Amino acid sequence: MSIQDVINYLEALAPLAYAEDFDNVGLLVGDKTKSLTGVLVTLDTLEEVVDEAIANNCNLIVSFHPIVFKGLKSITGKDYVERTVLKAIKNDIAIYAIHTALDNAPLGVNHAICEKLGLVNNRILIPQKNSLKKLITFVPNKAAESVRKALFSAGAGSIGNYSNCSFNTEGYGTFMGNDAATPSVGNKNQLHTEAETQIAVIFEKHQQRQILKALFNAHPYEEVAYDIITLDNDNQNTGMGMIGELEQPMDEAHFLTFLKNRMNTRCIRHSKLLGKPIKKIAVLGGSGSFAIQAAKAQQADAYVTADLKYHDFFSANNEILLADVGHFESEQYTKNLLTTYLTKKITNFAVVLSKTNTNPVNYF
Template sequence: MKVKEVITTLEELAPLAYAEDFDNVGLLVGDANTKVSGVLVTLDTLGNVVDEAITNNCNLIVSFHPIIFGGLKRLTGATYVERVVIKAIKNDIAIYSMHTALDNNKYGVNAKICEILGLKNTKILIPQKGTIKKLVTYVPRAEAALLKDRLFEAGAGSIGNYSDCSFTNKGIGSYKANEQARPVKGVVSEVHHEKETQLHITYPKAVERQVIAALFEHHPYEEVAYEISTLENRNQDIGMGMIGELEKPMDELESLEYIKKKMKASCIRHSKLRNSPVKKIAVLGGSGAFAIAAAKASGADIFITADIKYHQFYEAEGKLIIADIGHYETEQFTKNLLVDYLTKKIPNFAIRLSESKTNPIKYL
């Protein structure tokens, strides 16, 4: 198995098309055509993680956080980032990062937090915009069904729990081929009228390349007439954070103790208690201050996240409890999620869960 084959498997779970624009995801170090000896899964790629990969003969590190985030202008070993990259290159170890591509996945980071907390009726907290595309094309009626099937096979036509979704209109198309054309129907220099089907079909932007390739491969016309638009519809399967419900309501202090225990947090920094039971919980792994307003609007009783600043706690405004349990603590189970996924997808391959400690924050 080559690095690129493992990457393909990972991107079936979390397509890079759904990563945030500011992020740096994908293959950061190494050659995609390298044969893989073993895979080490980690939250962060640090020097001790690379050492662990070397010891265990793993030449591919799958990391949640990207070791290279901003641009690297030199590799002199002056910073921990440069030293990690140099060590990985010297030992022919590839590094692949998923980060916000997995954050935005409904089976990703936040789904794992919900699973750990036992939350039910979960849904995306902030659906990502611009992830649903629509293709409109015009095809001779006799060939419409075949083209539609090929587009479905390429990943188009899925809406929530439904597949093979499309809409068609019947009409008459017209065109005149010039002397350089090789028309499939009609003759050169004469206006031709063809009974056509107008096909409307939506698709997730992550499969756009495959959908367009299928359109051009299976459309019968020499020149394919088509339109692509980005829809404003909310995509309930892609986005940041999640919200769910506890099996039974809890007292506020009881719920905070429950969260602390389940998430293995050393402490919880939280806003003022409201003296009301806790049922709905919103979660967002990592730095989630930007989602406070969305958590309030969702009707959550508690919002679990990390990296909340002093003045941001005021934004709770008595409408919910903001609970900062720590950045590492919100994301620590992500590597378990990835190991479980890869082990199921590649059962006869060496997939290792990193034992290296990478949390940079210590508590007294």
Template sequence: MIVKDVISLFEEISPLSYSEGFDNTGLLVGDEKMEVKGILVTLDSLEAVVDEAIEKGCNLIVSFHPIIFSGLKKITGKTYVERTVQKAIKNDIAIFSNHTALDNSWNGVNSMICEKLGLKEREILIPQKSTIKKLITFIPKNMVEKVRNAIFEAGGGRIGNYENCSFNIDGKGSFKGNESSNPVIGKRGETHFEEEVQLGITFERHLQKDIIDALLKSHPYEEVAYEITTLENPNQHIGMGMVGNLENSMSEMDFLKFLKKTMHTECVRHTALIGKPINRIAVLGGSGSFAIEAAINARADVFVSADFKYHDFFRAEKSILLADIGHYESEQFTKDLLYSFLTKKITNFAPALPKGIVISEINTNPISYL
């Protein structure tokens, strides 16, 4: 197993194409063709984490947060970022990060928070735009089923809780091949009319290459006519944050105590109590102040996130309870998520991974509480 194989696995849970534009995800250090001996899973890839990887014989670090966030002009060892990258390169250790790709995943960071809080009937808080595309193509009637099924197998036609969705319109197509053509149907140099079906199928953006490959391999024509457009429909399963419901309502104070205990945090910074029961909860791992209005619009009773500034708390406008549990605390279970995913996908460590998959034992939280 090489580094590229591991990265390909993560495309199933957190396609990198859904990373936010400001982010820096993917393989940050190392060679994607390098053989993987062991994988160390961590929240942050710091110098001490690289030391841990060396000690445990792991040459691939899967880190939620990217160690390189903005461009590096020098690598002289003067900053913690430079020292980490330097040490990783010297010891042939690759570093991969899926950060906001996992934030935007239905089974990602926010799903873990919902799981810990026991939230039901979950929905994406801020759906990512332009993630649904539509393919339209034209197929001879006797080949429609073959082509349609090939596109379904590539992941096309999934809408919410449904799959194998398509729309079919009967019609008549025409074409005339030039002297360099090799038509499967009709004759070169003659205009041919064929009974065809216009097939329309939607698909998620990250599947576009697979969808086109399936179309071209299964379609009988020498030249395949097709159109791809981007739809404005919101995607039910890709986006930032989640909102869900508790099985039983709680008072505000009981919920804050439950939140503190469940999320293992030393401090919950929150707005003034409003005096209404807590049932509907919005969550967003990491810095979430940008989503306060979205949580209010989602009719959430409380918004659980991190890194709220002084003036952010005023934005609650007594319509929602804001609860800041800390950045690290909101994402701390992400290591377990990544580890669980990898161990299920890579069931046989040896000989593919002689050092196995291990979770970092280093607490990378830069904040201490008195």
């Protein structure tokens, strides 16, 4: 097994196409063609984490946060980022970061928080825009069924809980090949009319390459006519944050105690208590002030996130309970999620959960 094989598993869970534009995800250090010796999973990659990888004979570190975020103009060891990268390179250890790709994944960071809080009826809080596309292609009637099957097998036509979804319209296509053409029907330099089926299917943007490959392989024409349109539809499966419900409502004090215990945090900063029961809860791991209005718009009773600033708490506006559990604390279960996932996929190599505490915040 190579490092690339592990990357393929990770990108099936959290395609990099859904990472935020500002982020730096993927393989940051190392050679993806190298044979794998083991995987160390961590929230952050620090020098101590690289030492831990060395001790466990792991030549791949899977990190939630990227160690290289901004461009490096030199690597001389002048700060913790450069020292970490140097040590990884010296010891032939690859570093892969998954960050906001996993934030946006349906079974990612926020799913882990929902599970920890025992929430039910979970759905995406802020669906990612422009992540759904539509393919429209034109196929001879006799080949329509085989082309549809190929597209479905490649992942096209899945909408929520339904698969093999398409819309089909019959009509007539016209074309005329030149001297260099090798038409599968009709003759060169003669106008040909063919009874065709227009097939329309929706797909998620990370699937585009594999779907087009399936289309070209299955389509009988030398030149395949197709359109790809980016849709404004909300993607039910991809986006920031999640919102769900407690099975039984709690009063605010009970909820905050429950939250403190479940999220293993020593401190919760929260907005004014409103004297209302808490049942519907929005969550977003990491810095989540940008989603306060979305949580309010979906009538959440509480919003659990991190890194709220002083003025952010005013945004509660007596409508919602804002709870800041801490950045590290909101994402701490991510490495467990990744370790469990990779352990199921990789049975012949060690997948090690890092024991290094990478939380830079201390409490007095």
